[in-house]
Amino acid sequence: MVYTVSTLSSSIRLSDYLTEQRARLDKAVIENASKKHADMGLALGAQTGATTSFRSEYSQLESQLDTNRQLVTRLDVMNTALDNIHESNADFRSDLIALKSNSNNLKTASNLAYTELDKLTNALNTNVSGVYVFGGINTGTAPVNDFKSLPGGPEVQVEQAFQTFFGHSIDDPATEAIPAKGDPAGNDWETFLDSAGFKDIFGADWTTHWSSATDEKMTSTIENGVTTTGSGSANEKAFGELAEGLSIVAVFGKLNLNTEAEKFITDRAVNSLNSGVDKTIVIEAQNGAIKTNVERTNSDIIAKKDVLNMRINDLENIDENRAAVELSLAQTQLEATYAITAKIKDLNIMKYL
Known part of the structure; x- marks a missing residue:
């Protein structure tokens, strides 16, 4: 059996991946700037009510x-x-x-x-x-x-x-x-x-x-x-x-x-x-x-x-070292995704005929 992947499907998957990486980078930028969770509800769950x-x-x-x-x-x-x-x-x-x-x-x-x-x-x-x-x-x-x-x-x-x-x-x-x-x-x-x-x-x-x-x-x-x-x-x-x-x-x-x-x-x-x-x-x-x-x-x-301020900070504040690493990784992966996307766009069957 021969598996094939179309240029269209690859482009769509890379586009979705690009959106995910962009969102991950935005979250990392916010957390590095504010030193707090970008989405309190998602990060704290049941503890959101407490904060x-x-x-x-x-x-x-x-x-x-x-x-x-x-x-x-x-x-x-x-x-x-x-x-x-x-x-x-x-x-x-x-x-x-x-x-x-x-x-x-x-x-x-x-x-x-x-x-x-x-x-x-x-x-x-x-x-x-x-x-x-x-x-x-x-x-x-x-x-x-x-x-x-x-x-x-x-x-x-x-x-x-x-x-x-x-x-x-x-x-x-x-x-x-x-x-x-x-x-x-x-x-x-x-x-x-x-x-x-x-x-x-x-x-x-x-x-x-x-x-x-x-x-x-x-x-x-x-x-x-x-x-x-x-x-x-x-x-x-x-x-x-x-x-x-x-x-x-x-x-x-x-x-x-x-x-x-x-x-x-x-x-x-x-x-x-x-x-x-x-x-x-x-x-x-x-x-x-x-x-x-x-x-x-x-x-x-x-x-x-x-x-109260200490308790709020314990719940809301992030680990600044971890946040810095997350930001670096998000930037690296987004740049890689952009590079791959650009290469796919350059593919043309005429080059192989």
């Missing part, structure tokens, strides 16, 4: 880490603002105590107090990328009004409270005669500064005259099932006490007062500042503790990511 699950979990951890890092940035900014608030007011308190022994120096302190009120407002209106960190859950709006804002801002409220209590404006000559305390009718500075009409400006009516912040603060999820405070609030009692101490000096320190009244107002302002500074330091410490907790959580997340 998909690992990648999904890895992506979730990355997203959580990004969120937590943004939170750390906000907490850092809050810490800086709180540090500036307590240090600035502590320094002003010290200056106020030093000025107490000198008559008429309360007017100098008055100018400084206005500056400190501006600093307090600016610190509480601190924002990160448009997020006001002391806004509570109302983080899209600057929470604190300027002390001199009109109409009906805090300074206006303080002056109106004075006029309502004493029956005349603060710039009336009668102001100089107001005693520090002990007036039988209660028309003295002590009674006024303890009155609801004045105290409520910095307490019960704080959100009416000063702040648009909410008492409720943002919460942030820092890992599965764990949440933490993610913002501050300008409504903390500490800030009201600082504002009260500064306002007393700013508004009343510029008036013509008798010596005893000056000393009493200075003492009252110092007391408010003492309490406000102490409470601000406590808030700062609490904020620092939250930041430490978030950073510790971030370290745990990074460790989990590293473990």
Whole structure:
């Protein structure tokens, strides 16, 4: 029996073989470039689901880490603002105590107090990328009004409270005669500064005259099932006490007062500042503790990511040496196939007749 092979059948077989070698080369090139299996489903089989699950979990951890890092940035900014608030007011308190022994120096302190009120407002209106960190859950709006804002801002409220209590404006000559305390009718500075009409400006009516912040603060999820405070609030009692101490000096320190009244107002302002500074330091410490907790959580997340990355690489990564050999072989065999195909195309029966 004589077997024959036609030129057509040879060409078809070589064409199929050429396609196979081309696909093998493409696969080898991809694997050498990516260092991973070109076809995960084919290479991993039943383990494809595992690597998909690992990648999904890895992506979730990355997203959580990004969120937590943004939170750390906000907490850092809050810490800086709180540090500036307590240090600035502590320094002003010290200056106020030093000025107490000198008559008429309360007017100098008055100018400084206005500056400190501006600093307090600016610190509480601190924002990160448009997020006001002391806004509570109302983080899209600057929470604190300027002390001199009109109409009906805090300074206006303080002056109106004075006029309502004493029956005349603060710039009336009668102001100089107001005693520090002990007036039988209660028309003295002590009674006024303890009155609801004045105290409520910095307490019960704080959100009416000063702040648009909410008492409720943002919460942030820092890992599965764990949440933490993610913002501050300008409504903390500490800030009201600082504002009260500064306002007393700013508004009343510029008036013509008798010596005893000056000393009493200075003492009252110092007391408010003492309490406000102490409470601000406590808030700062609490904020620092939250930041430490978030950073510790971030370290745990990074460790989990590293473990997942190792498991993903174990499944998906190829042996680079083997891949290099496969690429070399695929190139060699493809070149050989091209050479053979070219020779077959050159065959012609006329050459043998």
